[in-house]
Amino acid sequence: MPSGTIRYWAAAKEAAGTAEEPYAAETLAEALEAAVRRRSGDDRLAGVVRRSSFIVDERPVGKRDHGEVFLTEGGVVEVLPPFAGG
Template sequence: MVSGIIRYWAAAKEAAGKAEEPVSGATLADVLESVRGARSGDDRLLRVLDRSSFVVDEYPVGGRAHADVELDEGYVIEVLPPFAGG
């Protein structure tokens, strides 16, 4: 299992109550499943994650399946919720 950081921006940061946290997982899907499991009672963050786009190590994930986005040790995942007017 590889480890890295997930960073929350805008509404995701507000919903998470923090700017970033350490995470581990071999794929983006693994990490998101772990975050969802750890925050299963936090509907607000879960809703934000469902609407967000993701950037991994400065590369947008786009429409790729999260299970297909493999992570390298020390990765950084950026959680970008929809922004008004953008």
């Protein structure tokens, strides 16, 4: 199973309580579900993730199904919540 790093920005960083954490997952969907599950009882990260955009290994995910975005060994997932003001 690939492992790498999830980086949180802005509101995602606040909701996660950290700037980054490791992942061990095959897909973006699995990595995000595990990150939310680690914060059971605190739904702030789940709410931010639903509104966020993602970049995986420097490539925007766009509207692709997160279950079809495969992660790589040593990869990086960037969680980008909506930003105000451009």
